[in-house]
Amino acid sequence: DGGITQSPKYLFRKEGQNVTLSCEQNLNHDAMYWYRQDPGQGLRLIYYSQIVNDFQKGDIAEGYSVSREKKESFPLTVTSAQKNPTAFYLCASTQGYGTDTQYFGPGTRLTVL
Amino acid sequence: GNSVTQMEGPVTLSEEAFLTINCTYTATGYPSLFWYVQYPGEGLQLLLKATKADDKGSNKGFEATYRKETTSFHLEKGSVQVSDSAVYFCALTETGANSKLTFGKGITLSVRP
Numbered sequence: 459d460g461g462i463t464q465s466p467k468y469l470f471r472k473e474g475q476n477v478t479l480s481c482e483q484n485l486n487h488d489a490m491y492w493y494r495q496d497p498g499q500g501l502r503l504i505y506y507s508q509i510v511n512d513f514q515k516g517d518i519a520e521g522y523s524v525s526r527e528k529k530e531s532f533p534l535t536v537t538s539a540q541k542n543p544t545a546f547y548l549c550a551s552t553q554g555y556g557t558d559t560q561y562f563g564p565g566t567r568l569t570v571l
Numbered sequence: 572g573n574s575v576t577q578m579e580g581p582v583t584l585s586e587e588a589f590l591t592i593n594c595t596y597t598a599t600g601y602p603s604l605f606w607y608v609q610y611p612g613e614g615l616q617l618l619l620k621a622t623k624a625d626d627k628g629s630n631k632g633f634e635a636t637y638r639k640e641t642t643s644f645h646l647e648k649g650s651v652q653v654s655d656s657a658v659y660f661c662a663l664t665e666t667g668a669n670s671k672l673t674f675g676k677g678i679t680l681s682v683r684p
Contacts (some may be wrong), residue, residue: 464614491671500660500676503616516671548614559605560672562614 460485462563464549469568471543479534486546487561488554490532494518495546504547507532514543525534536568545571573598573673575661579649580678584651592646592678594635594661602663604628604637604644605672609658618646618659 462483469479483490489508493501503516507526515529521540526532532551548565552558578593596602601636603622607682619628624639627659663674 498676500674501672502674503671506671550615550670559617559620562607562616564614565612 462549462551462561464547464563464566467564467566469566471570473570474538475540477543477551477568479536479547479549480570481532481534481563483530483532483549483551483561483563485551485553485561487551488529489525489552489558490530490559491550491552492516492524492534493548493550494520495548498520501548515530538545543568573605573663573665574678575663575673577659577661577675577678581681582678583681583683584665585655585683586653587650587653588682590651590655590680592603592649592661592680594644594646594659594660595676596644598644598663598665599644600665602665603661604635606633606635606644606646607660607662607674609660609677615660646650651680653682653684656680 465480487526491506492504495501502518505524507513510529513524513526523535538559546565546567550560552560572625574597576595605620606618609615610616619630621637627636633648635644658677658679660677662672664672
């Protein structure tokens with residue numbers, strides 16, 4: 459079955475450590491996105507990528523970094539510069555541009571101790 | 572910029588009750604409108620969408636009509652079930668905006684047996 463996988467589902471890290479969240483899709487979608495979800499705040503866009511080897515900052519990119527070396531993969535690194543990293547992180551993808559429907563992965567809950 | 576406003580929650584209903592969740596939006600162009608649903612511990616799933624004024628999206632007994640004159644996209648269901656308990660997000664994306672979604676804050680629905 460086609461879809462988006464995120465791993466791991468739960469992740470714990472010590473303060474000051476970088477951590478990388480995985481996102482893989484086998485939908486052959488061109489565009490991929492990373493969102494952060496906090497209670498009562500909806501979803502906020504961190505980074506997005508329209509094609510391989512290209513990505514743009516979203517609304518809250520500070521303290522995060524991404525890469526897009528392969529079409530199916532869009533890993534997110536939460537760096538030690540992110541002041542409040544504990545959150546639920548969601549990856550999504552779309553076929554292309556415009557008004558295409560976004561398909562979401564199951565999410566990774568990151569807790570920084 | 573774009574914005575989506577959802578009614579304050581949470582909402583608690585008895586099974587078979589009528590559901591309305593309000594959503595209004597602000598956009599500079601001609602957006603497509605979406606309702607996403609998030610079940611506990613999971614990612615978001617598309618519930619329904621509408622791409623132009625007066626379109627009605629429908630799925631699983633839920634409906635929403637794109638009202639340009641009132642800039643609204645209210646979600647309705649005639650008879651809710653316990654299995655409808657989830658968080659519901661209204662969202663929009665504008666044509667040519669690379670499918671970037673703007674989300675409302677979400678509202679939690681709990682349905683009692």
